[in-house]
Every structure is written in structure tokens, then in C-alpha cells.
Amino acid sequence: MSRGTSTRRTPVLIAAGVALALVAALVVWWRTAEGTANASTPGEQSAEVGFARDMAVHHQQAVEMSFIVRDRTDDQEVRTLAYDVINTQATQRGMMLGWLETWDRNKTSTEPPMTWMGHGGMYEAKDGSLMPGMATNAQLDQLRKAEGRDAEVLYLRLMTAHHKGGIDMARGAVKMADDQKVKRLAQTMVNGQQSEIDLMADMLAQRDAEADQ
Template sequence: MRRTGWIVGAASAVLVAAGGVTFAVAGDDGPGVGAPAASSADAGFARDMAVHHQQAVEMSYVVRDGTDDVEVRRLAYDIAQTQANQRGMLLGWLDLWGLPKVSADPPMTWMGMGSAPSKGDGSLMPGMATTAEMRRLGGLRGRQAEVYYLRLMTEHHRGGVHMAEGCAERCTVGAERRLARGMVESQESEIRLMADMLRERS
């Protein structure tokens, strides 16, 4: 209970911080004024992480329907709410900057990657589950669903941390860099938590 309580508190803190970040960016002079370029790391991170987060939200709601375990359901809900909030911020920044939400460039081009997905079959970026993996998660129940979700989300978070570290190094908008650093810290903490939860379910 202490662990899940901590996650609820951490998620709340992230949401409060997110609101402050949104206000900071919204206080700029307006669309197109001092905005990053469409090919910039700032825009690339916002676009790619929005897609990355969307899958985490979907995955989390799938497992909430697949298990009655309170600890896993609470973690999944916290991840879904936090990442949905952050996704809205990222898309909102693109609107504020007057930039498109999609790009003809392959994902991760802003990080110098832009190669074909590593796993194929629907995996767009590092850490993202494939179409087959998402389908399998949806068909599992109980302890099997919990373990599979925790494994998939651990990999998802690792990919997200890699992307967020890239933004922390390359992005030029201060608020976005701060959000990226916050993502690294929170997702690394959740990776450690999920490792403990997996050991409990081994």
C-alpha cells in the first residue's frame, strides 16, 4: 500500500507541475513568435512523445480491464492519467508554435535515428509494443495480464526515458527540457517499482 500510495502522490505532483509548465509556455508572445522550427528537436520530441504516450495510455486501460489486482490497476490508472496529461501539453505546444502534429520524416529523426522500427509489426519507436504484443495483452486475464503489462510497460518506459534524455540534451525551449527531465526521473522510478511488482508475481 505504501508503494501505490507513493505513486498516487507522485502522479499528482507531476500533474501540478504540468499545469505550471503549460502556463509558462502559454505566457509566450503567441503562435509563431520565437517558436522552434518544424524540424527542431523541440517539435520532433513533442510529436513523437505524444504518440509514445498514447500507446501507454491505451495499454494501461487494457490491463485495468484484464485484472482485479488493486495495485496493478492503480499503477495503470496513474500512468494513463499522467501520460494523457503530458500528451495534451505536447500537442498544445505544437498548436502554440503553429507547427503540424505529424511529419513526413520517420520517428526519431530529431535524435539522429529515423531508422525502421526495431521490432516491426507496428512498433513505431523504441520501447513501443508491437501490434501483436498489444493484441496478446488484450487477450490475457489475471496474473498473466499483470505480468505481461509490467514487462511491456517497463520496456515502454525505457524507450520513453531514452527519448526524454534526448530532448533534455537537444531541445531549446526551457519548459520542454524541464518536462523531459521530469519524465526521466518519474519513469525511472516507475521502472524500479515495476521491477519489484514483477518479483512479487514471479
């Protein structure tokens, strides 16, 4: 082997050594991160798990109501709001169900809703309304039968109440959760839904109606 050949191979060997070192470092980092993630998985009774379960159910009804009103009115402002609720809350619901999957937690529980907040059993569930702010089955049927302005006003009233209940729950998660991504999502819900409550108050006023019947 000539000296020139040896000299040319030296950088290659050095580069290969650096690459192997980087791979080794990544493996160590991944194993450490995995161990940390497993160690920090929220417990069954945690605020993180309870919030994700309850809010996923709460969000599902908001999406359902928004799909209903979309087909009951031609008003572009209401339809735009409904689309926003559908897109936002369906996405957030997917995130929360994904967390439960990652944490290896069931998506349902035998415990009453809001037990993680210390409010389990305090709300009297009735006719499909499982948590504060949720509409009853009778109200959903009424929305399905309404048209035009009547559908718009009913939707805005039901969604205002729904958002108020959701905000209370989200504030509980902001206060009680330790997981930063859960706290961030909960605060996003508080901010976004409060903005929509303000918007819906204006939309009701435009229709000579108020949030409370």
C-alpha cells in the same frame, strides 16, 4: 467650481492617469511578449517539435495498454499503476499537442520518428511498434486476451520496455532542446518513468517474474 471640489477631484484624476499608464504599459508588455514568442517559435526540424510529436505517439500507446490491463485484472496495485500512467501520460500528451498547436506545427510528419535525434530510420518499425520500447500489435492483442496474473506480468514487462524507450527519448530532449519548458517536462518524464520502472521490477518479483522474458 469651488476650490474644495477641485481638491477632491485631483486624486481621482491622478488615479485615472495611473490606471491609463498601467494599461498602456500592459499593452506594450503584451506586444513585446508576443513578438518574443513568435521569434522563438521552434522550427520544423527542431528537437522541441520532433520530441513533442514522437512522445505524443509514444505516450498514447502507454495509455492504451493501461486501459487494457485495467479491465483484465482485479489486482489493486496494478490497477493503481495503470491509473497513474493513464493520468500522467494523457496529461503530458495534451501538453505536447498543445505546444504543437501554439507553434503552428503539424501533429504528424513525413519524416521517420526520432529524426530530430539523428536516429531517423535507425529503428526498424514493425507491426505497430514505431519507436523503441513500443509494443507490437501482436503483443497488444496478447494483452487483451490475458487475464489475472498473466495480464499483470505481461503489462509490467511491456510497460517496463516502453518506459525505457521513452526515457531515452526524453533524455535526448533534455540535452538537445532550447525551450526550457520542454526540457523541464522531459526531465520530469525521465524521473517519473525511472521510478515506475523500479516499482514494476518489485511488482514483477512479487509475481516470480522478471522484466525480460
